[in-house]
Amino acid sequence: VHLLHATNVGHTALWVFFTLFTIALVGVLFLTVRAERRNRYFYGISSLVLTIAMVSYLAMSTGLGVYFVPIHNHGVQGSLHHFYRQLYWARYIDWLFTTPLLLLSLASLAGLSPASTLAVILSDVFMIVTGLFSAITPARWAAGERARWGWFGVSSFAFLVIWGILFTNGLKAANYRPRNTKGLFTLLAAGTFLVWLAYPIVFGLSEGANKITVDAEIIAYGVLDVIAKIGFTYVLLFLHTHDETGPWTL
Numbered sequence: 212v213h214l215l216h217a218t219n220v221g222h223t224a225l226w227v228f229f230t231l232f233t234i235a236l237v238g239v240l241f242l243t244v245r246a247e248r249r250n251r252y253f254y255g256i257s258s259l260v261l262t263i264a265m266v267s268y269l270a271m272s273t274g275l276g277v278y279f280v281p282i283h284n285h286g287v288q289g290s291l292h293h294f295y296r297q298l299y300w301a302r303y304i305d306w307l308f309t310t311p312l313l314l315l316s317l318a319s320l321a322g323l324s325p326a327s328t329l330a331v332i333l334s335d336v337f338m339i340v341t342g343l344f345s346a347i348t349p350a351r352w353a354a355g356e357r358a359r360w361g362w363f364g365v366s367s368f369a370f371l372v373i374w375g376i377l378f379t380n381g382l383k384a385a386n387y388r389p390r391n392t393k394g395l396f397t398l399l400a401a402g403t404f405l406v407w408l409a410y411p412i413v414f415g416l417s418e419g420a421n422k423i424t425v426d427a428e429i430i431a432y433g434v435l436d437v438i439a440k441i442g443f444t445y446v447l448l449f450l451h452t453h454d455e456t457g458p459w460t461l
């Protein structure tokens with residue numbers, strides 16, 4: 212039996228990312244207390260995102276949320292060796308909650324209608340769930356391999372639906388917002404789209420084609436998570452003006 216798993220490098224990286232999310236969360240809580248009560252909408256969403264990421268990294272650091280997926284035996288004909296690759300499924304629980312919250316921030320910034328906002332969020336949930344299906348499908352043989360890439364394709368389609376809605380209806384809605392708001396939405400949506408594009412690439416190289424080690428995967432997803440969550444949050448909280456909060460108060 213061959214187990215492809217994280218070493219000390221990956222384990223250390225998980226603790227580093229846990230620490231970064233903890234510091235970022237403390238920073239946001241500090242900013243939240245200083246913001247006016249009626250302007251705390253984006254602060255509340257952002258605190259939730261960072262709390263979920265922090266807990267998820269703590270779980271992975273302490274060895275939770277792990278599974279070994281059977282993968283093909285690297286063309287070793289007739290080999291009796293069985294290969295398994297470590298999968299941190301805890302990530303998908305994190306993404307299931309944090310990606311809808313990030314999209315909710317973007318949709319609220321644009322002033323997107325409730326119906327389109329719901330469509331974006333449901334597509335996102337669908338993308339994460341089918342992405343998890345891809346990751347956990349055993350691929351000892353070619354049929355499993357095909358099923359994995361099939362789910363990958365289904366998930367990628369949902370990815371395109373999300374961004375299709377945000378770049379059409381989202382931009383249209385943002386036209387009715389103050390100039391600052393429209394600019395911030397355009398900046399954040401474009402930046403987020405580019406960062407999110409990297410996720411399926413990392414997935415393809417790790418869970419997909421097994422081209423990079425589990426340690427490299429941990430670091431790659433970690434860096435992306437820092438940009439997509441901490442980077443996003445601080446740009447949003449520092450650049451939004453207070454009439455963008457919408458009709459809600461916290």
Ligand code: RET
Binds near residue numbers: 309341363408435436
């Ligand atoms: C998967 C694999 C299948 C194809 C696609 C994927 C997309 C994942 C994305 C994740 C974004 C995560 C973020 C996390 C935290 O901030 C599921 C990897 C399209 C876009 C932003």
